[in-house]
Amino acid sequence: MSWKTQNKRRPGAYFNVVGKGNNNNGTDIGRTLLPVGTQLNWGAKGIIKLNSDSNFKALLGHDIDEPELQTLHEVLKGANTVLLLNNNDGIAATANDESLPWAFTAKYPGTVGNDLHVTVQKSDSKVIVSTLLGSRIVDQQDVNVDKPESIMSNDYILVKLTDRTTPTSPTTQDSDDNSKAPIVKPTSLNPLADLQHDVTVDLTGGTTTPVDISDLLNDALETEDYDVATTAGFPIDSPLHKKLVDEIKHLREDNDIKVRGVVPYTGDKVNYEGISTVANGVILGDGTELDATVAAGFFAGASSSANAAKSLTYVEYPDAISAYPKFSNDRTIEALENGEIVFTTKRNETVVIEQDINSLTKVTAEKPVFFSKNRVVRTMDTIVTNTKRTFEDMFIGKITNSSTGRDLFKANRVSYLQSLADANVISDFKEDDISIEAGNDRDSILVNLAVKPLDSMEKLYMTMVVQ
Structure with a gap:
């Protein structure tokens, strides 16, 4: 979190990101x-x-x-x-046909479930069970007639075995010798065995109640x-x-x-x-x-x-052939000065992002003009996020707040910042640009860091002398 005084109660890392200079014009991402x-x-x-x-x-x-x-x-x-x-929320569509050993429930609530159908086709000792969404088959399974329990739910329908396949009460066979135990003949109900024709069931009752x-x-x-x-x-x-x-x-x-x-x-x-x-x-x-x-x-x-080393200025919009609407030069400049992203039509019917900026337009000493460039903001955000995660994962509660412990944290940050400099994310980084001192409390440290984020080339000014 940002801080004004060293008075935070919760363990954590607290940051202030401010600009210094004149007002001239690593984490997983995606x-x-x-x-x-x-x-x-x-x-x-x-x-x-x-x-x-x-x-x-x-x-x-x-x-x-x-x-x-x-x-x-x-x-x-x-x-x-x-x-x-x-x-999406609501009631899931269902179907429960007496001729089948299964009950079907749409995987999700909503009216789309009412477009689901299940067809069962007898084929010798198997049945072919097909799930359709509209007229498209989205799942198909072969199920042994004697093993209705082997059917599996799919991405669209949850399938449950019904009590129509529950074994019936055992029966006994008469015996002349009453001293012998009765012979048990287990029987079960299996609608698939008696299926005489193809069956199609439609799921119904699905409703949408959006939250x-x-x-x-x-x-x-x-x-x-x-x-x-x-x-x-x-x-x-x-x-x-x-x-x-x-x-x-x-x-x-x-x-x-x-x-x-x-x-x-x-x-x-x-x-x-x-x-x-x-x-x-x-x-x-x-x-x-x-x-x-x-x-x-x-x-x-x-x-x-986009990472901290990339600008989206002049990045092409895939599949686009024209801006809509097209802005004139004056309207484009006006939009950029208002901190707006503009799509511009270039040659060969390609469309590009005119400039990778954000909505910051009011420039101050703490938020200089380069804070309006998204590549710079991504650089600052990357440093803060990496430092926060490193401190929380490797130092909080693990490293003693002594000069040795603080030197360990500084060494970690110097190594990380140098890697950003090597990757042309920041420039002119020196070890003296970061200092780590004891904070006001025994469990706090104070970090001061100066960095110079790099930006991408965007303007070319050329003078050509023709002799």
């Missing part, structure tokens, strides 16, 4: 938190972890190219992992492990955008959790280095028009995957 902006009517409530190889139909009830997953599709163009926040996405988002922002959170896909006037902005500020300032947020530009100036706002959208190669609310998803995904 995880984007995305609340759903459309009702999916299927899937687990809460966080669903997804990547480009996920079975979207099974997990979300829709294919990745369907309109319901349009924003997710764009986020996955840049993110390694998407933590999709699903607000408040706002409540789910509050909890996810506080508890999940992600790099960037976005409200892409929600209408411009959704109150969720401001809620995300406020929570990201709270996490960064009060808890030292250095996550970032991406929202479409709503007309309100955010003026914060942890939030990027997206001003326009793109047109894809197939003619699909994506406004800023959806295109913000791509920038969020790409931002979550």
Whole structure:
């Protein structure tokens, strides 16, 4: 957390990140938190972890190219992992046909479950059990007629053996010799053995009762492990955008959790280095028009995957052929000065991120102009996050707060910071740039660190003399 005086009660690492200079113009990454902006009517409530190889139909009830997953599709163009926040809840569809030994229940609640069907086809000593979603076969199993219990639940339907297969009471065979024990003839009911024709059952009764996405988002922002959170896909006037902005500020300032947020530009100036706002959208190669609310998803995904040595300036938007709308030169400059992300059409029908900036526009001594560059912010966040985790994992409660212990922590940090310098993340680092002293309390230390984050080339000024 940030600190003003050395008066913290809880063990932990507390950070202040401020700028110094004039006002001139390593962790695992790639995880984007995305609340759903459309009702999916299927899937687990809460966080669903997804990547480009996920079975979207099974997990979300829709294919990745369907309109319901349009924003997710764009986020996955840049993110390694998407933590999709699903607000689906309700009643799961069911089916229980008397001619079969099984009861079927949709794996998730929601109306999509009403599109599930199960067909059972007799084939000699086996039955072929097929699960269909609509007209598509999504699971198929061969089950021995004498072993109905061998059927397995699948990604869409939970299967339970019913009491229609429960053994009946034993029967005894008459014997002339009453001194002998009766012969037990166990019998059982097995509808599969008596099946005379194919059977199709339809799951019904599935309902959707969505929960408040706002409540789910509050909890996810506080508890999940992600790099960037976005409200892409929600209408411009959704109150969720401001809620995300406020929570990201709270996490960064009060808890030292250095996550970032991406929202479409709503007309309100955010003026914060942890939030990027997206001003326009793109047109894809197939003619699909994506406004800023959806295109913000791509920038969020790409931002979550960018490390401290990478800038997203002039990074191409995959599959896009034109900005939507296209901004004039003056409008582009205006948007950049307002701290907005702009998509720009370049040659050969390619679209790029004009400049990798955040919404910070009010420059101060503690937040110089370079705080508005996302690569610089990622560098600062990386150093804070790595230092926090190292201190918590290796030093809290384990190392004595003596000059020797403090020297160990300094050596660890010097080695780490030197690795950043070697990777061209920071420049001119010297061992004297970090000092570690005893704090006011016996269990505290005070760290002072000066770093110079590097940025990427973005402007070329050339004078050519022709003779």
